[in-house]
Amino acid sequence: MTTQLSDTVALLGDLIAFPTVSELSNLDMIAYLAHRLEHEGARVEVFHDDIGHKANLFATIGPEADGGIVLSGHSDVVPVDEQDWASYPFEMTEHEGLLYGRGTCDMKGFIAAAVAMAPYFVDKVRDRPIHFAFTYDEEVGCLGGQALVESLRERGIRPDVALIGEPTLMRIVEGHKGCYEYTTHFHGLAGHGSAPERGVNAVEYAVRYVNRLLELKQRLRERAPANSRFDPPWSTINTGSLTGGVAHNVIASIAQLEWEMRPVQASDAEYVKEDLRRYCEEVLLPAMRETCPDADISTEVIGEVDGLEPAEINEAKEIMMELTGQDDCEVVAFGTEAGIFQQYGMSAVVCGPGSIHQAHKPDEYVSIEQLQKCVDMLGRLGDKLAG
Numbered sequence: 001m002t003t004q005l006s007d008t009v010a011l012l013g014d015l016i017a018f019p020t021v022s023e024l025s026n027l028d029m030i031a032y033l034a035h036r037l038e039h040e041g042a043r044v045e046v047f048h049d050d051i052g053h054k055a056n057l058f059a060t061i062g063p064e065a066d067g068g069i070v071l072s073g074h075s076d077v078v079p080v081d082e083q084d085w086a087s088y089p090f091e092m093t094e095h096e097g098l099l100y101g102r103g104t105c106d107m108k109g110f111i112a113a114a115v116a117m118a119p120y121f122v123d124k125v126r127d128r129p130i131h132f133a134f135t136y137d138e139e140v141g142c143l144g145g146q147a148l149v150e151s152l153r154e155r156g157i158r159p160d161v162a163l164i165g166e167p168t169l170m171r172i173v174e175g176h177k178g179c180y181e182y183t184t185h186f187h188g189l190a191g192h193g194s195a196p197e198r199g200v201n202a203v204e205y206a207v208r209y210v211n212r213l214l215e216l217k218q219r220l221r222e223r224a225p226a227n228s229r230f231d232p233p234w235s236t237i238n239t240g241s242l243t244g245g246v247a248h249n250v251i252a253s254i255a256q257l258e259w260e261m262r263p264v265q266a267s268d269a270e271y272v273k274e275d276l277r278r279y280c281e282e283v284l285l286p287a288m289r290e291t292c293p294d295a296d297i298s299t300e301v302i303g304e305v306d307g308l309e310p311a312e313i314n315e316a317k318e319i320m321m322e323l324t325g326q327d328d329c330e331v332v333a334f335g336t337e338a339g340i341f342q343q344y345g346m347s348a349v350v351c352g353p354g355s356i357h358q359a360h361k362p363d364e365y366v367s368i369e370q371l372q373k374c375v376d377m378l379g380r381l382g383d384k385l386a387g
Helices: 002-016 027-039 104-116 118-124 143-155 202-222 266-289 315-324 338-343 368-384
Strands: 043-048 055-061 069-074 093-095 098-100 130-135 161-164 173-176 179-187 236-244 254-262 296-305 330-332 347-350 365-367
Touching: 002 027, 002 104, 002 368, 027 043, 027 055, 027 104, 027 130, 043 143, 055 118, 055 143, 069 104, 069 143, 098 104, 098 368, 104 118, 104 130, 104 365, 104 368, 118 368, 130 143, 143 296, 143 338, 161 315, 161 338, 179 202, 202 236, 202 254, 202 266, 254 266, 266 296, 315 347, 315 368, 338 347, 365 368
Parallel strands: 069 130, 069 161, 161 347, 173 330
Antiparallel strands: 043 055, 055 130, 093 098, 098 365, 173 347, 179 254, 179 296, 236 254
16 A cells, blocks of 8 residues: 555645635635546535535445445644644644644544545445545534535435544544534623623623533533543533623623533533523523613524444444454544434444544644554455455
8 A cells, every 4th residue: 555655645735735724715625635536536526505615525436326435534624823833834744754734633634545545446446335525614513514414315315334534543433422512692781890780791791601611510520421431421511712891991791602512411411501591591681681681691502513422233333343453442532523424324433543632733743654554444445345
């Protein structure tokens, strides 16, 4: 697989040069990948979002048949703002066997390996199709993954197996927590800071909301399932950012709170949401509306992505154990799009090159050794589907 590794490294360099930060368009990268796959003989479809600013790619090599195996990766990357990089993050550099650049491990390395293997798949795959699924906006709520599944449902396309190539050091992950992200908006009443009783301070009510989140954070520890394999074993809550107000001496009329939770079980998510609903309706809002009847608290759902539930019968796990020679699987705390594919009816696992500990950090990297392991695994997948 020497040629395929060389092609993977070259292709990864091309992909890193596309600055597909979630707030920007990914269309140029998707067009590049579509052209590459079409050139190799894949059947390619591109699905745009509602405003035409982003797109998913779905491509197939092999027989036109039901089922098949999906190789999935997200095209977007996290920002590099306020990070101290030793080199330009959107130009891949190599040093002592490590490839540096934003997205090298999360997760353009896997995408590059999958696409570089396309010529091999064209020559080998006869038994069942291999699909490529490259999505947008995974980092901000798995929006593209959810849209892609809807596109597949509309067309009656139902693959059997999904391999999500997030960085796991090529270890097999059969389960992870869900990821629920929210932005809560507080609308109060402005006024002079010397007369706080005449206004409704949105920042102060946002702080009370955060305090409730901290209480729930502790309660969730007590709800950890006895057999939980996660680390930590309980559902978690994180307060990401709190903004509001305009000056020292002005009562803040608006505030915005960004937060998330990562449930180990769906019942924990419902528990948190119901508690917060009652807290707002019975405590915060009545107090705010004593002074300002129009005061309000509203929560915007950024994304509610189900976790990947370990399954007793899991063809994806069986295939990956055969291809990698591993005899066990792991669960992790970080989220992926795997749960979306599982909810659509596929068996799913997560396995890809690089370490999650490098993701989202300055000087992100993936090792050439990890890419080689990924290429070798994909080569064995092609051999398995040779029919």
